[in-house]
Amino acid sequence: MNDFQPFLLERMMSAFEQDVEINLSESGVHPMTLGELTGGDATSLLATELNYPHVNGDPELRENIAAMYEGARPENVLVTVGAIEANYLSINTVLSGSDRIATMMPNYLQIWGIAKNFGRDIREFRLDPERGWALDVPGLREAAEGAKLIAVCHPNNPTGHALSEDEIAALVGVAEENGSWLISDEVYSGAERVGEKSTPSLYGRYDKMIAVGSMSKAYGLPGLRVGWVVAQEDLIDEIWARHEYVAISATMLSNKLAALALSPDVRPRIIERTRGLIRRGFPVLEKWAKDNSDIVSITPPDAGAIGFVKYAANIGSEAFVEKLRSEQSVLIAPGAHFGAEGFVRISFGLPEDYLSEGLRRIGDTFREIG
Ligand SMILES: Cc1ncc(COP(=O)(O)O)c(C=O)c1O
Structure with missing residues (x-):
């Protein structure tokens, strides 16, 4: 071992x-x-052929996902087995050897743990508990020096902190200065405690941006095991090539049900x-x-x-x-x-x-x- x-x-x-x-x-x-999701009538699903679905995700599902990200097209979307696969593949597509990754703390420690297991050079920056979990921008700047990838969780697990506009501007500025990729795990967007607006994605704020989403949290459908990556098309193709080694695809039924859940009437x-x-x-x-x-x-x-x-x-x-x-x-x-x-x-x-x-x-x- x-x-x-x-x-x-x-x-x-x-x-x-x-x-x-x-x-x-x-x-x-x-x-x-399943009854709540389908409005009590799942009969149309009975005719679903339990074949492999589109390996990169059902076209209707990718269209519904793309519609949630300003400027994204279905070609910018890869459907994965949960955000867990999306994160895993994304960071291992961008990083190799002992590349440096700067990661937010506290955090859901998936990306941190993968980076550790692959021997990457991990630097950490923090959200500050004394300032309502505000981003420590000087700490970010220091951690991100020379980083190939900066990883944030926005809104954050476990603190629930959504980055402010000023924090986003600082983050993107630091990524630009270092030429780093930026991955934003956004699985809690849509699950806001107050207000009517979803937490804005960082997608579209920066070209080397990887946004990750999921059916598990904001939609209450973790058992579908459907997540996704939104990024520039050539990176999506690279991540897709790795997805075939790990999962091939999510299931046919979960693709169909996720497409239904994200349709304009149901979402x-x-x-x-x-x-x-x-x-x-x-x-x-x-x-x-x-x-x-x-x-x-x-x-x-x-x-x-x-x-x-x-x-x-x-x-x-x-x-x-x-x-x-x-x-x-x-x-x-x-x-x-x-x-x-x-x-x-x-x-x-x-x-x-x-x-x-x-x-x-x-x-x-x-x-x-x-
Ligand atoms: C921040 C974050 N990312 C990813 C995941 C995994 O989500 P999924 O069920 O979509 O694989 C979780 C689950 O708790 C999470 O909190």
Whole structure:
């Protein structure tokens, strides 16, 4: 076995998420059923031939995805097996050998872990918890010097921070100065906590831009396992060539269902459902944090169904999560799995009773520790 950095967050979730009474470790909203997605009538799907679909993605699906990105055409889109494949292939298309990558922290540590496993030169820059998770621009400038690729998560997992216009301008400026590629994992765009507008993609802001999206979070359809990359056409062709080695394609059914979900008639209904769950769930988390303000605090996220909660109890985040799971059958995610100790990530886009009971058990466990 070679020296391998496991993806600690996903390892923990795959080991325990199916067995706990209350799972608050997911980052998406409560998933949709097939019935909800199809409006209760799935008969047209019965005639679907379960062949390989278009390897780069169903044409209607690529058209619907392209329509969400200003200036993009279907040729700029590759459909993948989740954002997870999109990220994996994109960064390994751009990087080779010990190329330098500058990556945002805290973060969903997929890109960081892949870079580590391939022996890339990893530099980190941070979102600052003392300034509402604002981007540390001097830190970015330093980390990005000589970087072949800069990686951001926008809106960010786990903090929910969406980059401001000033931060985007600074980021693009730094990428331009270094001639770096820029990858933006945007799977939480559409899942905004306030307002009617989706978080704007960085696609179109810079030519060496790779935007990644997914059905899993803003659409509540993680079981489709559909994601995508949007980038300039020649890079898409390069990533497509690698996609054939890894997955060939997503499935025929998931291509069809994703095309339906992103169609102009259906997409607004799904986004409304997602935002409804987020907007009903966050006040529950916020009230719990206020009631327990001697132990926990939270910066409200711009987007996403997750709260990155700072705590004052004298215990490491992984030990706390393990204690909570083994004693209370509640699963949440430790800050250590995102590169930020002293925090836990709690999912809130869920039915209220389920969420409230989970929060009660988390509060009790913190109090027991003191
Ligand atoms: C930032 C981020 N990117 C990618 C993924 C993986 O998404 P998918 O289900 O589309 O593979 C996740 C899942 O939690 C995520 O949080």
